[in-house]
Amino acid sequence: MKYCAFLRGVNVKGTNMKMADVCQVFKDAGMKEVISILASGNIVFSSDKNTTELKTILEKAMSQHFSYEAFLFVKSQKETEVFWNxxxxxxxxxxxxxxxxxxxxxxxxxxxxxxxxxxxxxxxxxxxxxxxxxxxxxxxxxxxxxxxxxxxxxxxxxxxxxxxxxxxxxxxxx
CATH class of the missing domain: 3.30.70.1260 (bacterial protein sp0830 like)
Incomplete structure (x- = not known):
């Protein structure tokens, strides 16, 4: 299933990270087809896991890799379409x-x-x-x-x- 992770507080107030590094963290955490959109922390990816599992896995991976308390919100492609529509x-x-x-x-x-x-x-x-x-x-x-x-x-x-x-x-x- 396709998802987008929306990271909170990325590249503001001293929490700086390159999106290529963020994408690598997602890949290392088992996500597929990982790409970033803009530098504000929007990562599109594929996974067979559900949003609750993904949130836990990805927040932990981001927190460990970047040494900060990561917060992110995972939405499916369908849910993301609702935001636009x-x-x-x-x-x-x-x-x-x-x-x-x-x-x-x-x-x-x-x-x-x-x-x-x-x-x-x-x-x-x-x-x-x-x-x-x-x-x-x-x-x-x-x-x-x-x-x-x-x-x-x-x-x-x-x-x-x-x-x-x-x-x-x-x-x-x-």
Missing amino acids: SIPFEKKDELHIYGFVGIPRVEKILMEEFQKAGQVENEKAAIVNDIFYWQVPKGNTLDSTFGKVLGKKSLKDQFTSRNVNTFEKILKKF
């Missing part, structure tokens, strides 16, 4: 749209945090098919109140986010 906002050049990949029900936690945060003009959030989507004007991603919430250490093992254009690139590689 469920985007609730119209794409506009002046806006970023992010989809969040994470543990079950993390979308509810994210919506609660979003509703507590102050929003800038054109900043929106929606849950579609149990996926949390966030729209924010370009240039405001890290400065928005909600953007700052996303960096909370208490949430680091619960989700990662990707610009929705990344999902399109991933799907082309499947």
Whole structure:
């Protein structure tokens, strides 16, 4: 079966790694047809194992190889297609749209945090098919109140986010 692993915190805040090295870790852990998409930690691969087993195996392998506490989220090709096909906002050049990949029900936690945060003009959030989507004007991603919430250490093992254009690139590689 084809999967994509979405790594959290790769090539940000001092956690730097080459995607070729990450792909080798995946191969050494028994994954097949391993390729990376962008430098943000998106690895497409094949395996006969289920997502729970893969998460455990790959987090352990990444943590040992790179000497950091790895967090990643594994989605099947079909699940990744849902991320792309469920985007609730119209794409506009002046806006970023992010989809969040994470543990079950993390979308509810994210919506609660979003509703507590102050929003800038054109900043929106929606849950579609149990996926949390966030729209924010370009240039405001890290400065928005909600953007700052996303960096909370208490949430680091619960989700990662990707610009929705990344999902399109991933799907082309499947």
